[in-house]
Amino acid sequence: MKTSADQLISPVYSKAGRWLALGLLATSLGGCAWLGGGDKPELKDLGPNPGLLAVHQAWTVKLGAEVPLASTVHVQGETLFVVTKDGAVTALDARTGAQSSRFAVGEPLTAGAGSDGEHVAVLTRSNQVAVYVQGQQQWKQSLAAAAYTPPLVAGGRVFVLGADRTISAFDAGNGRKLWAAQRPGEPLVLRQPGVLMAVGNTLVAGLSGRLVGLDPDSGSVRWEVPLASPRGTNDVERLVDLVGTVSRVGDSVCARAFQASVGCVDARTASVRWTQPSKGSDGIAGDEQAIFGAESNGTVQAWRRVDGSRLWSVDKLQHRRLTAPLQLGRSVIFGDDYGVVHLFAKTDGQALARLNTDTAGVAAAPVAVADTLVVVSRSGTVYGFRPD
Known part of the structure; x- marks a missing residue:
């Protein structure tokens, strides 16, 4: 089934008067994901929980409001x-689930938060970047367009990737704009998190x-x-963007191009190591040996990191609308639209365990911190799991 422009959320018109962003339902250009009309696709029987990894629920926290789809959890x-x-930002202790801080921005946010441990940066629906310290707003600056990638806070600066393909740098302390660099590109971008990260002393x-390395x-x-x-032949068909999350091991940075490919680059030599065709819409994860991701139809894929050759694939999760993965220890972990968390062996794709959250569905890629696997439901409930 071919996805039309009508099956994407309406474009957002920027201050500059250009059509800048198409929002993405968790679907694919050229894919067959369910769009909410007609019958849902039939899901494959997963069978009994394999239970090869003993994991227990250590804590849960209810945030009091829903979490946006494709949001990201900052660690x-x-x-x-x-x-x-509702525009609130909550900080939780990953060991206990205890709330360490919470503040309300006053309007909806377009991306997850970014932080260096002191400054917390957010992006608002009114096209502003704002920084908070201990729950108090320190400054706020207007942006020329919306932004859907969480800000990067590093080196005393706040970096923002805008939907007009402008990268801006602000002083984290006082909000002074340090520089802005704009790259021409296609008129459409995805309304989902992209790539913005530090690799050594380079902003990527x-x-x-394209992956672009800049002087910060x-x-x-x-x-x-x-x-x-x-x-x-048209703007929708020509849409190409890199999507988060990415996998970095040393100088090797691997990323997904929306509905086009997965590949790895060498950030030291600025060269492409390999690319492979891949029809996926969310980010990837990996380690020194392999990278992992899901096609838009739910097929889980593994590629060898050194050359991109296929290692294994699993098709049991088709039509479950998977999140970007987390690679943790011996496992590769995905959440799905039904609130189930799937753990596979990274070596061969064998199912290791399944964990249940709630039926609202998993909102973001799982994260690991303080020996805890953290999963956020769209219902606004945060789950902490630990191995037995």
């Missing part, structure tokens, strides 16, 4: 930052189908490498 030390639809961002002090481009190129 800083042993603290989790989770945003809710996903712009269209000036915004000048140090290198750029392509993972995918636009194709098709």
Whole structure:
């Protein structure tokens, strides 16, 4: 089934007067994910819980409001930052689930929070970036367009990737704008988290189908490498963007280009190590040996990190709308739209265990912190699991 523009959330019109963003339902261009009309696709029988890993629920926390789909959970030390639809940011102790802080921004947010442990940066629906310290707003600056990627707070600065493909840097202490760098690109971008990260002393961002390394002090481009190129005859068909999450091991950075490919680059030599076709819409995870991700139809894939050759695939989770994965120890972990968390062996894809949250569905890729597997439901309930 081919996805039309009508099956994507309506575009958002920016201050500059350009069509900048198409929101993504958890579906695929050219895929067959259920869009809410007609009968749901038939799910494969998962069989009994294999129970090869003994895991127990250590704690739960109710945030009091729903969590946006495709939100991200920010981890800083042993603290989790989770945003809710009402514009609140809650910090939780990952060991106990205890709330360490909570503040209300006053309007809905367009992405998860970013933090360096002191400054917490958020992006608002009115196209502003704001920074809070101990729950108090320190400053707020307007952006030229919406932003859907969590801010990166590092080195005393706040970096923002905008939907107009502008990367901006602000002083974390006083909000002074330090620089802005804009790259021309296709008129459409995804309304979901992209790539914005630090690799050594380089700021790395996903712009269209490229990974771009910038000088964090000036915004000048140090290198750029392509993972995918636009194709098709119209703006929707030519849409290409890199999506979070990514997998970094040393200088190796691996990422997904939406509905196009998965690949790895060498950030030291600014070269592409490999790319492989892949029709997925969410990020990937990995370790020194392999990277893992899901196709839009729910097929789980593993690729060898060194050359991109296929290692294994699992098709039992088709049509379950999987999150981006987490690679943890011997496991690869996905959440699904039915509130189930699936643990597979990273070596061969064998099912190891299943964990249940609630039927609202998993909102974001699971995260691991303080020996705890943390899963956030769209209902606004946060679950902490630990091995027995």
